[in-house]
Amino acid sequence: MTTAVTHCQNIDETTITGTWKVKKATALKDADKAETKELVSGFQKATYTFNADHSFIFDSKSNSKMMQQLVKMFQKNQWIFDKKKKQIKVGFKKEGYSNITFIVKQDGKKIIFLIEDAQIEMLMKKV
Numbered sequence: 001m002t003t004a005v006t007h008c009q010n011i012d013e014t015t016i017t018g019t020w021k022v023k024k025a026t027a028l029k030d031a032d033k034a035e036t037k038e039l040v041s042g043f044q045k046a047t048y049t050f051n052a053d054h055s056f057i058f059d060s061k062s063n064s065k066m067m068q069q070l071v072k073m074f075q076k077n078q079w080i081f082d083k084k085k086k087q088i089k090v091g092f093k094k095e096g097y098s099n100i101t102f103i104v105k106q107d108g109k110k111i112i113f114l115i116e117d118a119q120i121e122m123l124m125k126k127v
Contacts, residue, residue: 020048
């Protein structure tokens with residue numbers, strides 16, 4: 001089951017800036033592991049805000065310990081967008097924005113964020 005994903009050239013900071021919710025989160029590997037299920041569920045219930053001043057706000061309705069740790073970890077984080085690689089990198093400048101990387105794909109009208117480390121794909125909707 002492979003689907004062709006076109007890397008759209010018009011995704012830029014303006015597209016990304018704003019608040020996003022997850023319509024559907026899918027684990028691309030280890031989907032049956034308890035930890036992965038917890039992450040998928042937590043990310044699914046989260047809100048991702050990329051502010052124009054490059055501050056990043058992550059909030060999850062999940063009360064799992066792992067998600068609460070992530071909410072803490074992302075406090076005061078900044079984001080940058082690498083247009084060439086189509087990546088949103090979140091973290092602290094001095095650490096190379098290394099807390100989380102979202103690979104942004106566009107498939108028709110759909111915007112997909114892939115969390116690189118966790119291999120979790122999220123169909124996103126701007127709110």
